[in-house]
Amino acid sequence: MTEHGMRGQGLSGQRRLIIKIAAGGALVALLALLPLLNISIPGVFPGPTYTPGTLQLLAYAMLIAALALSYHLLFGLAGMLSFGHALFFAAGAYGLGIVLRRFSPDWLSPGATFLVAVVITVVLGFVLAAVVGSLSLRVTGISFAMVTLAFAQAGSVVVRRNPEGLTGGEEGLSLDVTNVPSFFVGVLNTRNLYWLALGVLVVVYLVVLWVERSRAGHVVAATRENDLRVRVIGIRPYGVRLLVFSIAGALAALAGAAFLLLQSGVSPRVATPDFTLTLLVIVVLGGVGLRWGAVLGAVVYTLLDQRLTALAGSDLIAGLPDVLRIPLSQPLFLLGTLFILVVLFLPGGLAGLAKLGEHRTPRGPRRARTIAAEGTTR
Amino acid sequence: MSTLVLLLVTGLGLGALYFLVASGLSLIYGLMGVLNFAHGSFLTVGAFIGWEVSRRLSDGSWWALVAAMLVGALVGALAAAATEFFLIRRLYNRHIEQVLVTVGLALATVALFEGIWGTDPTYVTSPAWLAQTTEILGARIPNNRFLLIALAVLVLVTIVGFLRFTRYGLIIRAGVENRTMVTALGIDVRRAFTVVFAIGGAAAGLGGVLASIYYGYVSAHIGSSLLIFAFIVTVIGGLGSLGGAAIASVLVAVLQQFANFYLGGTGDLAVVLALAAVLLVRPRGLLGAKGSTA
Numbered sequence A: 001m002t003e004h005g006m007r008g009q010g011l012s013g014q015r016r017l018i019i020k021i022a023a024g025g026a027l028v029a030l031l032a033l034l035p036l037l038n039i040s041i042p043g044v045f046p047g048p049t050y051t052p053g054t055l056q057l058l059a060y061a062m063l064i065a066a067l068a069l070s071y072h073l074l075f076g077l078a079g080m081l082s083f084g085h086a087l088f089f090a091a092g093a094y095g096l097g098i099v100l101r102r103f104s105p106d107w108l109s110p111g112a113t114f115l116v117a118v119v120i121t122v123v124l125g126f127v128l129a130a131v132v133g134s135l136s137l138r139v140t141g142i143s144f145a146m147v148t149l150a151f152a153q154a155g156s157v158v159v160r161r162n163p164e165g166l167t168g169g170e171e172g173l174s175l176d177v178t179n180v181p182s183f184f185v186g187v188l189n190t191r192n193l194y195w196l197a198l199g200v201l202v203v204v205y206l207v208v209l210w211v212e213r214s215r216a217g218h219v220v221a222a223t224r225e226n227d228l229r230v231r232v233i234g235i236r237p238y239g240v241r242l243l244v245f246s247i248a249g250a251l252a253a254l255a256g257a258a259f260l261l262l263q264s265g266v267s268p269r270v271a272t273p274d275f276t277l278t279l280l281v282i283v284v285l286g287g288v289g290l291r292w293g294a295v296l297g298a299v300v301y302t303l304l305d306q307r308l309t310a311l312a313g314s315d316l317i318a319g320l321p322d323v324l325r326i327p328l329s330q331p332l333f334l335l336g337t338l339f340i341l342v343v344l345f346l347p348g349g350l351a352g353l354a355k356l357g358e359h360r361t362p363r364g365p366r367r368a369r370t371i372a373a374e375g376t377t378r
Numbered sequence B: 001m002s003t004l005v006l007l008l009v010t011g012l013g014l015g016a017l018y019f020l021v022a023s024g025l026s027l028i029y030g031l032m033g034v035l036n037f038a039h040g041s042f043l044t045v046g047a048f049i050g051w052e053v054s055r056r057l058s059d060g061s062w063w064a065l066v067a068a069m070l071v072g073a074l075v076g077a078l079a080a081a082a083t084e085f086f087l088i089r090r091l092y093n094r095h096i097e098q099v100l101v102t103v104g105l106a107l108a109t110v111a112l113f114e115g116i117w118g119t120d121p122t123y124v125t126s127p128a129w130l131a132q133t134t135e136i137l138g139a140r141i142p143n144n145r146f147l148l149i150a151l152a153v154l155v156l157v158t159i160v161g162f163l164r165f166t167r168y169g170l171i172i173r174a175g176v177e178n179r180t181m182v183t184a185l186g187i188d189v190r191r192a193f194t195v196v197f198a199i200g201g202a203a204a205g206l207g208g209v210l211a212s213i214y215y216g217y218v219s220a221h222i223g224s225s226l227l228i229f230a231f232i233v234t235v236i237g238g239l240g241s242l243g244g245a246a247i248a249s250v251l252v253a254v255l256q257q258f259a260n261f262y263l264g265g266t267g268d269l270a271v272v273l274a275l276a277a278v279l280l281v282r283p284r285g286l287l288g289a290k291g292s293t294a
Helices: A003-036 A052-077 A086-102 A110-136 A141-161 A187-213 A215-225 A227-233 A237-263 A273-286 A291-312 A322-328 A331-345 A349-358 A365-377 B002-032 B039-057 B062-091 B095-117 B144-165 B167-177 B179-184 B189-215 B222-237 B242-262 B267-281
Strands: B133-136 B139-142
Touching: A003 A052, A003 A187, A052 A187, A052 A215, A052 A237, A052 A273, A052 A291, A086 A110, A086 A141, A086 A237, A086 A273, A110 A141, A110 A237, A110 B267, A141 A273, A141 B095, A141 B222, A141 B267, A187 A215, A187 A237, A187 A291, A215 A227, A215 A237, A227 A237, A273 A291, A273 A331, A273 A349, A273 B095, A291 A331, A291 A349, A322 A331, A322 B095, A331 B062, A331 B095, B002 B039, B002 B139, B002 B144, B002 B167, B002 B189, B002 B222, B002 B242, B039 B062, B039 B095, B039 B189, B039 B222, B062 B095, B062 B189, B095 B222, B139 B144, B144 B167, B144 B189, B144 B242, B167 B179, B167 B189, B179 B189, B189 B222, B222 B242, B222 B267, B242 B267
Parallel strands: none
Antiparallel strands: B133 B139
């Protein structure tokens, strides 16, 4: 963009930025106050907002949103269609679980041990992503998708095999609370876990924002748009791609670590490639290429999943004839169908829907989407 | 020695299954650039409906098995052709969206299968001979392995023959080579797309019935678990190469069997390591065309 263009946009751009920051801050403040309020939205939340059940669901949605944001870095920003992102989320959850069990030195207070364990876990996620990325990024496009899928499958196999009793196999791993601060333990403290999840979401959002605005972010977005041009300028896409891949892995591990605390355990389900597919569904549902699209998609998906599961078990469904009962009692069938419809008829996702009503301009999700599609198929 | 032979033949049998899935994937990718996540569902639906038909005819006779295989292949072909016609075609040349649609279809259909046939595996009865063993060089080999290998070879020969000696085969081969040129010559490649999907679906449907013989049961997830290995096979063999898929199927399956036996059940990990090694040394796969890594 030229200097003239910048100045021309200057004032309104600055004002828009302030409004954005204020709106974001207000939203976070509102979310932070939610556990203290008594709001009931029947059909969306299982109960009033201060009850542990609702807080648990919301915290879960926010952690999935944080994970979706880290996936947005890969798919939305860099145009890398990875099918192995669940691996790093699982690495975070299992990693923290294992570190908390095995790492308990005498010379550290429990609180410090906990913090060190979290740091170790996130670093572990980063390193694992760097190793997996350094191999998978040797190929691009569809091959990259398949290779990441293969790694995720390997991770899933390892978790289920329960090597040396580390991962607990099919039964999963429960949280060892010895070194976990007491305010994160127990149903009564769901409030604190909710705030933790909100904090994780905000941190992940800020890191994603920072990466997007950084030079590496610009380069990686450029490789998404036109890989060849970036090479001609003299930059090798491999390095920045690997960096973004690794950062996304570390963020996913952070979300995974919080997930372990929230669920006070982890099951092998989060390591399966199907879980990554869910993430992909979330990001596309929300709108590819937009940060808040990923967050919106995660919240909508989680709430829908929860509500549809509740619906599937209801008497209303049980009384229907088989032709209707069988499809309606499978939440994933409905979500999968919804996803297909979104891909076919609503290419911008939910965020695109909002933009569509606002004004039709070349800015926004539509452009981001086509660019993402073009960049990765090259 | 007998263990070696047993592992080798079992590996070949498993490789036959991989090939039946991977051949379709590879052809579809080669011609259309579509990574088909719903391919596992074609396999599962072929297996389920094939066995439903065979159960209604008579349980455990040879002709019921043949009927199951024919019906499985037909159902797989129809499901695949319908997928191409109603979903993939609308997203012509938008590869990412095509992948996404097949992902959605895979998620939805697996859930639907669970709804219809339940989450527990359905056990199948096949002719008694298949459950018996034959002794070769001291190894007692389950007879169903021979059936698997013979049929996979038959499918390979049929597909190669179809590609070599028919007009459609010529169009498909030319399309894999350079689709734009074929279109420019005034040939409707889109019909070839449907044909390729149908062929892939038929191979997968047949593979579904055979997989249920190999494992002894059908479940809603039988397709998706085989699909992942089929993906690995297609990448190792080289995307779009039928011969590469055949060779890689055998290599991957035999490696898996040997690692499972000699290295304490690490077959799945060995396969992923092999994939990593191939990527390091030869990113385009064993028989992949140059520059087809994208």
